Amino acid sequence: MAENRIRLVPTRDEQQALPHNVEAEAALLGALMIDNRIAEDVQMKLRPEHFYEPLHARIYEQILKLIDRNMIASPVTLRPLFGGDLEMRELGGPSYLAQLTGSGAAVIGARDFAAQIYELSLLRALVTVGREMVDSALDTSEDVDPKSQIEAAESALYRVAEEGGAETQVKSFAEATRAAVQLAEKALNTGGGLSGVTTGLESFNSRTGGMHHSDLLILAGRPGMGKTSLATNIAFNAAQRYVRDMADGIDPKKSAGAPVAFFSLEMSADQLATRILAEQSGISGENLRMGKISQQEFRSLARAAAELESLPLYIDDTPGLTIAALRTRARRLKRQRDIGFIVVDYLQLLQGSGKSSGDNRVQEISEISRGLKTLAKELNVPVMALSQLSRQVESRENKRPQLSDLRESGSIEQDADIVLFVYREEYYVNFAKPKEASAAAGDDAHAVAAFEEWQRAMADVHGRAEVIIAKQRHGATGTVTLKFEAKVTRFSDLVDERSLAEERG
Known part of the structure; x- marks a missing residue:
């Protein structure tokens, strides 16, 4: 019987190679075939690639496929799917599936087994990143860029960390609703409509x-x-x-x-x-x-x-x-x-x-x-x-x-x-400044009128900036008029009658 079993006890080299627990994988698969309902709890977090043993990954994948098709996943229904599997044939053929269900007690600890399998897969990913970091750092060829290596290593580590939080990506409508209510509460409490x-x-x-x-x-x-x-x-x-x-x-x-x-x-x-x-x-x-x-x-x-x-x-x-x-x-x-x-x-x-x-x-x-x-x-x-x-x-x-x-x-x-678009009419009016003229100097009346017209236009736009909201998924578009102090490059709220009229519009 022992020679037909998969490598449930890893060799010393395997133990030093990568973290894993093949026994936990076998126990989980057995529990899943005994009680298919367990899949509802583990499949959102645990994927086939999280298994250390490739054969176990394939068995797990087929179990999930049968359950998704509203079929019972058991040694009997899985047997035809593994008739030609070479690795399973080495272990005595599809009868190995029945061996996995030998201990009904595994059902009790199934969720703990799934959690451990998942955590060990993260540790293996971490070991892989570490080894790749070492290999890259030891590479002293001419095209080596240490900064790029550091950034690549950080990205790889973040992917491992991100994987660890994957189970929180799917939210129920109740959770999404609570988040929306919290945003509304925040907007109410700030007193300024800020969410x-x-x-x-x-x-x-x-x-x-x-x-x-x-x-x-x-x-x-x-x-x-x-x-x-x-x-x-x-x-x-x-x-x-x-x-x-x-x-x-x-x-x-x-x-x-x-x-x-x-x-x-x-x-x-x-x-x-x-x-x-x-x-x-x-x-x-x-x-x-x-x-x-x-x-x-x-x-x-x-x-x-x-x-x-x-x-x-x-x-x-x-x-x-x-x-x-x-x-x-x-x-x-x-x-x-x-x-x-x-x-x-x-x-x-x-x-x-x-x-x-x-x-x-x-x-x-x-x-x-x-x-x-x-x-x-x-x-x-x-x-x-x-x-x-x-x-x-x-x-x-x-x-x-x-x-x-x-x-x-x-x-x-x-x-x-x-x-958002920033637009300052003052910038363009300033460039259109005509030559300064005055009646006292005997300048042409047209030139005097042009300069006075420019002065009026400049006074009308001086110190004002527009922020044009051209697209907004959460609300309406429009224009907000702000005060701009060019001397200190500061934008601030513009409070006057004309601005208030524009805001209402």
């Missing part, structure tokens, strides 16, 4: 409910519109709100703020920090960079810097990141810092996996936008990606952006949950 992460801009929050978890937001605009400034402002506001909520003793899960990861592929970390310092101290960023500040302004700067030291805003200014590397770094920050909001400045500076890179830019951008959306869902955080707009905007008389202006790929619009 997501705050932008710090009440007029914008009122339109969107904040930035929702698992959403991909695209913030686009032509150069000079201030999209990086707006993204920096929002990132700061979210991090500051989180600090304030923690100081007030609010549960982190109920906070309207969040620790922020800012991936800056265009600007350096110190340039971004200068922008935030300028905003908080009220000192011109240009004067800060050139040192044109008074002692009093320097004291204000030092005070603002001290207040910002504990801000949970983490800046990664590594240039030329691939979408895979960015996802790896974001996962690491989620694990280490529990980030709740990600900003990417900007999307077109990311690189694809390399397969589509260089061959087809549209496909590469599509891969990147899908990767960002996947990241948002994977980490359950809002991801804001800045994007360029095509030059066709400049050729139109009305230069307000449209969805068709998104550069290089329609997949950006498709993958995004919210698409």
Whole structure:
């Protein structure tokens, strides 16, 4: 009888090779064939590839197939499926199936066996990753890139960790309903209609409910519109709100703020920090960079810097990141810092996996936008990606952006949950400035009238910016008018009669 049994007792070499428990696998299979109802509890988590013994994996797979077809899975019904199985033939043929059901007591511990089989499969995956890491590190050929190896290792480890949480991916409607009610409760308790992460801009929050978890937001605009400034402002506001909520003793899960990861592929970390310092101290960023500040302004700067030291805003200014590397770094920050909001400045500076890179830019951008959306869902955080707009905007008389202006790929619009455009009329009016003229100087009346008309137009748009909500899965589209202080690159709510009228419209 013993010689017909499968390798239930591993050799010493096998024990040292990979973690496994063949006895538990055999006991589980026997229990499943005795009581098919056990499959309902284990099949959501346990898959054939989790078995160490290949024959056991095949038996388990066939058991699930028969149950899915509303058939009884027993040694009798399984027998025809394994008549030609060479490995089973070595063990005495299909009679091995009956041997597996020899102990009815296995039914009692079936769920424990399934849990152990699953956990041992994760350990084997971990061992495999470790071995691959060692093999790669020992490779000293010329094309070795240690940073890429580290990122690949982190991705592999995350996949193992992700596998460990696979059983939570499917939610019942009751669970989904509870989550929806919790969001509504959060919006009610914040008092500002916030069900997501705050932008710090009440007029914008009122339109969107904040930035929702698992959403991909695209913030686009032509150069000079201030999209990086707006993204920096929002990132700061979210991090500051989180600090304030923690100081007030609010549960982190109920906070309207969040620790922020800012991936800056265009600007350096110190340039971004200068922008935030300028905003908080009220000192011109240009004067800060050139040192044109008074002692009093320097004291204000030092005070603002001290207040910002504990801000949970983490800046990664590594240039030329691939979408895979960015996802790896974001996962690491989620694990280490529990980030709740990600900003990417900007999307077109990311690189694809390399397969589509260089061959087809549209496909590469599509891969990147899908990767960002996947990241948002994977980490359950809002991801804001800045994007360029095509030059066709400049050729139109009305230069307000449209969805068709998104550069290089329609997949950006498709993958995004919210698409925002930053538009400042002041930027274009300023460029149309005529030569200054005055009647006192004897200038032509037409020139004087043109200059006065420009002054009126400039006064009408000065310090104003529009955030155009061109797409929103959760609500209506529209335009939010904000105040923009160019000196300190700060966006804030604009409260006046005209703005209120626009918001109502």
